[in-house]
Amino acid sequence: MKELKHLNKYFKKYWFKLFIGILITIIARVFSLIMPSYVNKSIQAIEGFVGNTISKSAAKGLLFEYILIIVGAALLSGLFTFLMRQTIINVSRYIEFDLKNEVFDHYQRLNLSFYKKNRIGDLMNRISEDINQVRMYAGPAIMYGINTLTMFVCIIPLMFIKAPTLAAYTLIPLPILSVLIYQISKIIHKRSTKVQEFLSSLSTFTQESFSGVAVIKAYALEPKINAELEDLAQEGKDTSMDLAKVNAWFFPLMILLIGISNIFVIYIGGKQYINGDIASIGIIAEFILYVNMLTWPVAIVGWLTSIIQRAEASQKRINEFLHEQPSIQNEVEIATPVTGAIEFKNVSFTYEDTNITALKNISFQIKAGETVAFLGKTGSGKSTILDLVSRLYDVSSGEVLIDGTPIRNLNLNSLRSAVGSVPQDAFLFSDTIENNIKFGNENASFDDIVTVAKKAVVHENIEGFTQQYNTILGERGITLSGGQKQRVSIARALLKDPQIYLFDDCLSAVDTETEEEILNNLKEVSENKTTLIVSHRVSSAKNADKIIVLENGEIIQEGTHTELNNTDGYYKELYLNQLSEKE
Structure with missing residues (x-):
């Protein structure tokens, strides 16, 4: 992620909005964690009625109270989730705006020899497609990253506090998942770079074809240009499919490992309940909810990895131009009048x-x-x-x-x-x-x-x-x-x-x-x-x-x-x- 350090100045510029967004993200996730524990309490209330430890009216009163709490927490979580998107995603748009202006301003300062060496399509792709990939890192990646981190930090300790043995078995697939993500992300980085390079070639080809359409028609070159575009499109398809094949591994792996965690919860939790190690079957229901709440954060890790790798590849291409210094430098800051000799x-x-x-x-x-x-x-x-x-x-x-x-x-x-x-x-x-x-x-x-x-x-x-x-x-x-x-x-x-x-x-x-x-x-x-x-x-x-x-x-x-x-x-x-x- 060393190339993405270029964005730190923008994060510093919008640090307050980001801080508020991160705080709202944490609050939204905390409210969403209320539901599993109150589902557990609801099941315990039903168990109490079945075991004749509480009356029917008392059980109904508790269920009604718990349902209100669950619904209220869900509404508050939804409200803060909306505010989360309004802050962090907006910041990513501000950063996109600033970065496009920075790149375009730098383009204008570069000398003519630079434009003789680089194609217009490639320049256009870097200020459009590449910056869009970087924006995904500056907004969605941060938002979902904080969301995922908050879920892990909150849920995993809760699981160990309530049932340590069950929690340990439930979380066994996560280290395996981390290793797989690390290996796959390295492949994604290489293939993302190739995809961005291809998009530049495609932009250049189409831009030149449209600009020179009069020559193409005059020389009846349409079949030749179509054939060249077909070859280019085939190359693009192959490059994109190579990346898609790697990305396709993420979600099936996530679902498989989460499914294994659910099996552990049911099997190990069931045995512990039968043996009396767990006081209520509501713990099992609560753990299933926790595991399924972790499904999206765990699944999103792969998506976040893909976003960050794409953004890093794109920012590297942008930095190649930003680090190129114009040979024509304005060495005098004050205005100098010109008469014409x-x-x-x-x-x-x-x-x-x-x-x-x-x-x-x-x-x-x-x-x-x-x-x-x-x-x-x-x-x-x-x-x-x-x-x-x-x-x-x-x-x-x-x-x-x-x-x-x-x-x-x-x-x-x-x-x-x-x-x-x-x-x-x-x-x-x-x-x-x-x-x-x-x-x-x-x-x-x-x-x-x-x-x-x-x-x-x-x-x-x-x-x-x-x-x-x-x-x-x-x-x-x-x-x-x-x-x-x-x-x-x-x-x-x-x-x-x-x-x-x-x-x-x-x-x-x-x-x-x-x-x-x-x-x-x-x-x-x-x-x-x-x-x-x-x-x-x-x-x-x-x-x-x-x-x-x-x-x-x-x-x-x-x-x-x-x-x-x-x-x-x-x-x-x-x-x-x-x-x-x-x-």
Whole structure:
């Protein structure tokens, strides 16, 4: 259970509610213990009437009194059982809430390389299915565990006080049961881990299949995907059956051993009554009730063991991510203002997951308010520069400075709040168009949203939809075309009104006329704002204050449109090719 120590901080947080819940649990079980002793007394009253030691009316009076006590105790036990669930189960929900927030918050702090190494389905499974297994430990396991412990602590001493020999014979199966549970629980732990790992694989497979359904249909891959799912389902069935087979041993073993205890009670108790060692046959009835009251607690031991083993396996998987420290750390707590001057000093960068060197000892300066365009072939390192400016990665060597300050010495939230990024693959959420644009500024008015949509040349498209700005987009914005998604993403960045704009080939799906209109609007909006534009088109770069051409992670050309167009090289060749294509 060492992995479950992570939950101790939450138990400490809710200790008072837990304490009240445990106290109520004990009270509920104490009231339930009243019934067996009064059943014994009821039988003794009947024996007294049969033996002529008490009158018929006295026997009836005692029976009526004992019945009232039994019914009253049962009602009180039921009431406290209800309150027990209202306290301890509620605490487990609070812990589930806190743990989900902790995991999700940690997910958000982890760097991009983490998400390249781990699948979305696995991440989702750990924050849903795994945490649900942990919740079962934090609530039901504690509740039934205290319940079971209370029953054992109360019933077993009572049995030895009333009939020591009979109690000893009755409890003989319990040590055997403990050994069996210990052995079976070890197997359950291993198989529970396999089940949770399989659920992650299943979540990943289904998530990828649903996200890529357009590709599956386009290539007629439905039979192949169905076959893969069938194999996966078969694996899941086998894994779950392996666990179910072990779990299936618990209840039959419990019932068998409890049955043996009942036989001991009847046989040994009967002999003792015949020999006169037991004064009343009511003791036998009381012991049978005690044994049957122990049936559920003893049976629940196996279930509790299974819950704890599953929770331990799940918490171990959760801890694997919680113990992973993000490589991008916010090293400055106080806010640091950003004006937009950017400098790269001998910067090199290699991606950890692929070991590809994207940038090789590059240096350049961008003044605050300047517009700089980056051109180059695919894989030349253009997008990597934008990622380093927003500090999604840290450089392998060299230094990035913002306003003359090393980027590591800036408050991370201040830096990213000052950056408006538009990625090449525009990501939109399954929400309204209005809320997707408003994502850039939660406090923006509707008029502000319309203004930026017009500047991104997407307003007329939105007005053409039936629900207009209230149109709900499909997952990842699938409702819109590629160009519309890019323009909505541009509108989002414009609404944020940051100090630094990062446009990563965000007009690739837009026609040239619309591109020119957007660029003119961007030039107006980005005045006095530092703007970095990554593009494959000269038309997107020609009006920039400076153009930097990259090849294999190195700067091969740098200058204005006029300067580069008058110099033989990559830029001039690209310009002439695209000009002839346009003509």
